[in-house]
Amino acid sequence: xxxxxxxxxxxxxxxxxxxxxxxxxLSIVPYLPEPDTKLEATxxxxxxxxxxxxxxxTVRRLGLSASYVGKVGDxxxxxxxxxxxxxxxxxxxxxxxxxxxxxxxxxxxVDENSGTRTIVWTRGSVGKLKRGEANLDMIDTCKCLLLxxxxxxxxxxxxxxxxxxxxxxxxxxxxxxxxxxxxxxxxDFVVASKEFAKQFANEADPLVAxxxxxxxxxxxxxxxxxxxxxxxxxxxxxxRQEGFGVRAIDTTGAGDVFHGAFVVGILKxxxxxxxxxxxxxxxxxxxxxxxxxPGIPSLVEAIAFLRKESREGWWGSEDGR
Numbered sequence: 001x002x003x004x005x006x007x008x009x010x011x012x013x014x015x016x017x018x019x020x021x022x023x024x025x026l027s028i029v030p031y032l033p034e035p036d037t038k039l040e041a042t043x044x045x046x047x048x049x050x051x052x053x054x055x056x057x058t059v060r061r062l063g064l065s066a067s068y069v070g071k072v073g074d075x076x077x078x079x080x081x082x083x084x085x086x087x088x089x090x091x092x093x094x095x096x097x098x099x100x101x102x103x104x105x106x107x108x109x110v111d112e113n114s115g116t117r118t119i120v121w122t123r124g125s126v127g128k129l130k131r132g133e134a135n136l137d138m139i140d141t142c143k144c145l146l147l148x149x150x151x152x153x154x155x156x157x158x159x160x161x162x163x164x165x166x167x168x169x170x171x172x173x174x175x176x177x178x179x180x181x182x183x184x185x186x187x188d189f190v191v192a193s194k195e196f197a198k199q200f201a202n203e204a205d206p207l208v209a210x211x212x213x214x215x216x217x218x219x220x221x222x223x224x225x226x227x228x229x230x231x232x233x234x235x236x237x238x239x240r241q242e243g244f245g246v247r248a249i250d251t252t253g254a255g256d257v258f259h260g261a262f263v264v265g266i267l268k269x270x271x272x273x274x275x276x277x278x279x280x281x282x283x284x285x286x287x288x289x290x291x292x293x294p295g296i297p298s299l300v301e302a303i304a305f306l307r308k309e310s311r312e313g314w315w316g317s318e319d320g321r
Contacts (some may be wrong), residue, residue: 019052048084058260253292
C-alpha cells in the first residue's frame, strides 16, 4: 500500500474519503426495455461502485495514496466491495462491518447506442454511518478529505475534524439531502451534479446555479454537466470547461471520477482552469469502458490524452507540471 509514515510509525494518506460504496451489476442492452418484456443483454459485468469509493480509485490510479471510510454489511457483497478497493491498493482498515446486514447494491442498464444508463439501487439493510462509529484519526494527517452526500451525519463529523486540522475538503454533492447545508458550510470545494444544482438553486442553467451556490455559501462552486463539461465560480471569477469528445460506451461513474481527478488537481497546486480541464478529460476517458472504474486512466495516460486533445499549453510533462 502506498503510504507515508513518521518516526512514530503513524500512517499518512494523501486523500481520505468518507462516503458510499456499492456492488454494481452492469449490463449493456440494445435499448431500455418496455414493461413486462424480456431483453437480452450483450454484456454483463460485476464491479465495485459508489461515489467516494470510485473517486478514491481515481485518486490511486492517478498516483496518490488513499484510505476509504464507510459502512458495509458482513455479506458477500460487502466482502466484494472491500476486496475491490484493496485490489486498487486503497486502505480499508477503518470500514465498519455491520453484522447480519445486507450491503449496498445497484443494477445498471447501459444503452449501447448512447452510453447513457439507468440505475436501480438499494442501500440494503446496512445502517448509515453514525457519528463516532468509525476511526477518523487519519484525517488529522491527510492532505485532502473527499466526501459525498450519502453519509451526511458522519461526513459532518469528518469535515469538522478536517477543518480543525486545516485539511481541505472536497464535497461530491449529488442530491440535496437533509443536513447538506450544514455540511457545505464546512467544505472548501462544492462539486455538484446538475441535479443537486437545480435542487439547491432552483435553476437548470449550470452557470447560474454555480453562481447561486457560490453567492450563498462562499465556497468554490463547480457544477458538472456531463459531456458538456463543467463550470466553476470562485473568488477569481468564472471558469468554463467544455467536455471532451470520446466514443462513450458507458457514462456510469463519470461524475465520481471527475471528483477524484479534481482532488488530484487541487493537491498538485494547479489553478482552477487546469484542474477543470484535467477532471473533464479523466472523466471522459473513463466513459470509453463499461462501468465506473475499468476505464480510469493513469496520470501518464491522462496527460498523453491532454497533450493531444487540449488547446492549452500546460501539459508539457508526464506529470502535468
